[in-house]
Amino acid sequence: MSKNCRFAVAVHTCTLLGMSDGQPLTSDWIAGSVNTNPVVIRRLLSVLAKAGLVTSIRGSNGGSVLARLPQAITLLDIQQAVDDDTEPALHNQPPNQKCPVGRGIQPVLRQVIDRAEAAREAVLSTTLLAEVIAAIKSGG
Amino acid sequence: MSKNCRFAVAVHTCTLLGMSDGQPLTSDWIAGSVNTNPVVIRRLLSVLAKAGLVTSIRGSNGGSVLARLPQAITLLDIQQAVDDDTEPALHNQPPNQKCPVGRGIQPVLRQVIDRAEAAREAVLSTTLLAEVIAAIKSGG
DNA sequence: GCTCCATGTAATGGTAGTAATTACAGTTAC
DNA sequence: GTAACTGTAATTACTACCATTACATGGAGC
Numbered sequence: 001m002s003k004n005c006r007f008a009v010a011v012h013t014c015t016l017l018g019m020s021d022g023q024p025l026t027s028d029w030i031a032g033s034v035n036t037n038p039v040v041i042r043r044l045l046s047v048l049a050k051a052g053l054v055t056s057i058r059g060s061n062g063g064s065v066l067a068r069l070p071q072a073i074t075l076l077d078i079q080q081a082v083d084d085d086t087e088p089a090l091h092n093q094p095p096n097q098k099c100p101v102g103r104g105i106q107p108v109l110r111q112v113i114d115r116a117e118a119a120r121e122a123v124l125s126t127t128l129l130a131e132v133i134a135a136i137k138s139g140g
Numbered sequence: 141m142s143k144n145c146r147f148a149v150a151v152h153t154c155t156l157l158g159m160s161d162g163q164p165l166t167s168d169w170i171a172g173s174v175n176t177n178p179v180v181i182r183r184l185l186s187v188l189a190k191a192g193l194v195t196s197i198r199g200s201n202g203g204s205v206l207a208r209l210p211q212a213i214t215l216l217d218i219q220q221a222v223d224d225d226t227e228p229a230l231h232n233q234p235p236n237q238k239c240p241v242g243r244g245i246q247p248v249l250r251q252v253i254d255r256a257e258a259a260r261e262a263v264l265s266t267t268l269l270a271e272v273i274a275a276i277k278s279g280g
Numbered sequence: 281g282c283t284c285c286a287t288g289t290a291a292t293g294g295t296a297g298t299a300a301t302t303a304c305a306g307t308t309a310c
Numbered sequence: 311g312t313a314a315c316t317g318t319a320a321t322t323a324c325t326a327c328c329a330t331t332a333c334a335t336g337g338a339g340c
Contacts, residue, residue: 004327008230012245019241026286033239034231037329042287059337060285075252090148091174092299099173101159104276105152112215112267120260127252136244144298166315177300182316199308200314232328 006082018070018133024063051081070130088113146222158210164203191221210270228253
């Protein structure tokens with residue numbers, strides 16, 4: 001119980017949905033595979049639904065299905081859906097504006113961090129959910 | 141007081157040291173520019189010293205100096221020094237091994253996350269502390 | 281209608297990570 | 311010896327996250 005594992009759980013969940021042949025899966029069932037509480041899954045599915053990645057069906061015989069084909073979902077889509085990407089972590093308190101470094105450091109840092117983050121996201125954007133599913137199928 | 145701002149403070153600190161022409165700077169002075177408590181700076185300097193990036197001089201007229209030229213310090217060096225890069229955040233609890241997805245998801249995820257992280261670090265490794273200093277000097 | 285079986289969501293508790301601060305021991309120049 | 315530093319432990323406060331309970335809502339099937 002330490003770090004943010006929403007991305008991992010979200011990919012896990014989408015993989016399950018992508019392998020169910022359109023059959024709706026319940027949060028209970030998914031939670032059994034992820035090994036967590038169904039409410040955690042429901043909250044996650046709610047976020048994924050807001051991002052247009054899944055659709056939930058209420059009522060008896062309900063559950064969730066993918067809203068798009070696995071070929072049309074990138075891991076970046078999933079990451080951006082579940083990680084509220086607030087500002088990158090810079091200083092908590094604004095640095096001393098009387099110091100040239102304190103005045104100039106933040107824009108420079110932001111630019112570098114943004115470039116680094118863009119490189120990371122580029123990799124995620126070229127990985128499709130369909131590829132994850134294929135890897136699971138071939139690996140098992 | 142929320143997120144991890146050690147990287148930002150560390151770059152800020154190294155920038156100050158790199159602009160001081162070899163003059164040792166005290167944690168009090170650095171804290172004044174960063175706008176935080178001197179103890180926070182001393183803890184950070186201690187970590188940077190362990191990574192071989194700075195050297196601290198104890199006693200009166202003491203302080204800290206860079207242990208290498210700014211041209212020989214990348215932002216990746218700083219990042220790796222201050223961020224204990226433990227395992228990437230996957231599931232908290234191991235997923236259900238009886239499920240094919242639960243069994244196979246973690247290696248697949250780890251591979252993708254590692255590739256994405258490598259791309260991010262590649263950008264940081266090509267940015268030198270000297271460039272940050274140059275940007276500050278030209279920007280102010 | 282009623283009854284299940286689901287989702288949706290609020291509220292709570294526990295754990296962990298981080299920053300800020302106080303306090304004090306160790307070290308060095310003068 | 312004293313003053314000016316670093317090094318580090320201990321404490322407090324705050325935030326983020328996950329797990330869990332509880333309950334309202336919605337829909338299928340009788």
